[in-house]
Amino acid sequence: METTFHRHRRLRSSASMRRMVRETELSVSDFIYPVFVTEGQQIKSEVPSMPGVYQLSLDLLKKEIEEVIRLGIEAVIVFGIPEHKDHVGSEAYHDHGIVQKAISKIKEDFPDLIVIADTCLCEYTDHGHCGIVENGDILNDESLELLARTAVSQVRAGADIIAPSNMMDGFVAAIREALDQEGFTNIPIMSYAVKYASAFYGPFRDAAGSSPQFGDRKTYQMDYANRLEAKREAKSDIEEGADFIIVKPTLSYLDIVREVKNDCLLPVVGYNVSGEYSMVKAAAQNGWIDEKALVIEMLTSMKRAGCDLIITYFAKDAAKWIAE
Template sequence: MMKFNRHRRLRTSAGMRELVRETFLRPSDFIYPIFFVEGENVRKEVPSMPGVYHISVDLVKEEVQELVDLGIKSIIVFGVPDHKDHVGSEAYHDHGIVQRATLEIKKHFPELVVIADTCLCQYTDHGHCGIVEDGEILNDESLQLLAKTAVSQARAGADIIAPSNMMDGFVIAIREALDEAGFVHVPVMSYAVKYASAFYGPFRDAAHSTPQFGDRKTYQMDPANRLEALREAQSDVEEGADFLIVKPSLSYLDIMRDVKNEFTLPVVAYNVSGEYAMVKAAAQNGWISEKELVLEMLTSMKRAGAELIITYHAKDAAKWLSE
């Protein structure tokens, strides 16, 4: 008699499949991004990101209550200021948009983990993530402003600082500044592995952060490189990072697994705006089952090694998981 393995025995029913399932999603795995803007009573949809909104700070309670009710435990805060200048001064102003939003969130939801995105691109009139001089993005000079921004955000009550600028030395500059200011308990969630990706287009629409000249390829990573990701992550580990973000996610699941295998820090996937927009566009055209595709995508990120996922799908995914 022919002998072979009966793998299908473990797939015979939904109950059996769940019994042997290896990877699970929970609402608490998700970090939801929110874009805060100036003004009052503003809730305006981002054209390229259906279901994602610009929110004014006065609507914090209503917006965040929904997330809390869905079991989402953390958010990442982005600011879209009215005023921009060549040094991004609104980023590190104690009355900046991220700082005010953080204060308001913590007032109503003290247990919610608030992560502050720490960058300059939304706040500079040139759209780059650092100081620009004669067309060059200056690394070391930019670190001082990023450190000031991180301290200001921590002072406002941010639980985690998430620097996304990809300047060399940004983690140690921020870690030292936080420690000197008395925020030794505030972790750094580093955008350790951030590629110069075409998947960021809708985010730049949402954050009004498109570079006014050139691109970001001198500081964000070449999508063709794999080993470079490990060098970048190693530097951030040595400099004091507490979490390691891999961004984007879908085209970089191999990198996520490499980072997870190499380091013991929690790995965070950033399911970015272009990935979100593609799914939404296909769903609106009736080409896919949005629920099934989104949950499969998010599961792939956890399977690849992510403990947490920053995703614009968080609210929908949390609803689907509770069904």
């Protein structure tokens, strides 16, 4: 009797055949590139733990954005390193804060580029937490007003999208209400709805100078062991008015990306975070991996899992590799 089995290799027989049946295509338009801006002049300071990532002063920002646009990247997310910090993070919502100045400059020079503002307090507070601190506690409701003020000031500066990353309860509702009251009803909110308390953030805190000066962020960021909590967080932010849902980190949380995507009709954004970037860069510098092949595979896996967009420090490199 003849044995019958499936011949799956028929669809892998050549490069052309494999391209024809490929299910997931990575595109430059999928990428959002993070930009770190700082006060001063002629500053291009490489982040020690993130090779190829720089803190840039405003006068060097135009050249950086020109390269981003030339590569076909259509969106950036802006993070700021202020000159002064205080206990309430006032530079976050000051109309002449570093992020506000950067957004205005980018939109003046490149009006068609989508500029996303990271909306948080941790980079601007002297204690490094994402809200007001009182007697060692991070106050939730009292922090919402400052986060809403920050969002409004960023939109006034020209931000196209607000991306609140603070993980206070009710932050989307507070920001949506404040934006609407100011007439900014058409500004979308890209919520860091599913943000885990992760060890993968270490190099970012190097880049943004946002390490907490005491304790940790586990009372407001999520336990990395939890899956159902992610579904609850995403659901509540959608009900409060979010327009995009971010899952952060992404590489070790592809199962969460898929869970959120299955439940959510909004665009899902993966944040390919600093630790994920730095591990690959370190291995590549030691000659242990093929960086190009690994990065493209990694980013494709994020899209396959359900990411409609990917915030990634690899955006410029990946854009060049895709073009090749």
